[in-house]
Amino acid sequence: MDVKTLFFLLLFGKSFSLFSQEKLETVKELLNENKFHLAQDILKENFIDSEVGRLYLGDINSHLKQWDNAIGYYEELVELKPNCALYNFKLGGALGMKAMSISKFQAAFLISDIKKYLEKAVALDPNHVESHRALSQLYLELPSMLGGSLEKSLAHGKKLEGLSMLDYRIAMAFIYAYKDSSEIAGNLIKKAIQESQQKPSLIIRNYLYFELAQEAVRFQVASSEVDALMAKFVKGFNYLDLKTPAEAYLKLAQLSEKRGNKAAAKKYITKSLEYDAKAEIALELQEDIQDM
Secondary structure, rough: HHHHHHHHHHHHHHHHHHHHHHHHHHHHHHHHHOOOHHHHHHOOOOOOOOOOHHHHHHHHHHOOOOHHHHHHHHHHHHOOOOHHHHHHHHHHHHHHHHHHHHOHHHHHHHHOOOOOOOHEEEEEOOOOHHHHHHHHHHHHHHHHHHHOHHHHHHHHHHHHHHOOOHHHHHHHHHHHHOOHHHHHHHHHHHHHHHHHHHHHHHHOOOOHHHHHHHHHHOOOOOOOHHHHHOOOHHHOOOOOOOOHHHHHHHHHHHHHHHHOOOHHHHHHHHHHHHOOOOOOHHHHHHHHHHHO
């Protein structure tokens, strides 16, 4: 290779790298501004064949609940790096979310793959928190003929105790609720909320705020903390969250309606519709609130 060719490759190789980096920074900025479709367009135009591009596209499609698209990107990542715990988790998780959106008959055909990828994720990384959470929930909800097992659910739930105290308490709350011990489940959620307030670093992902608020409503505990938890979720909302601010405000509007607080219910349903003006549930609730 002559000096002229080497200079050309160094010059334009560096330029391309800088160009790509600038494009990725633009993608990150768009995602921070919740402009998911614009970020997706840039990724498809510039990074469709790259690992980072596929990961972003898979995550964006997961957030948009476009499960088939997300599964396609994650399958490519698992094929590229079959021993990556994160990619196996994301593929198993997307398959699981798809299963929840289709009929039980259709979902049954996905169960073996869901278990395969999630179990592989924890085999590759025994400390992978979200995989243990997903498996604990999966084994708890599956009928025994499809591999459901309280023992397996409990094993994955207990594994979380040394990894993420909040995930551990939520997982165990689900298990106790399954065993008809709602009081114990409620106390676990209440304790988790107290711990999250005393030690904010326990919140290892933003979605935990939504989960804690949701379960507090479910078990009728820490009712005075629900609004603040949802507010923190909305403030930290990002494309990796499974729920949206619209859904958070809808939950608060529903809770306010049950409390008979029309002013709060009206405020929250208005905020929910600001994020998703076409949501049928929110529009129906808005009518009910007006009739209060």
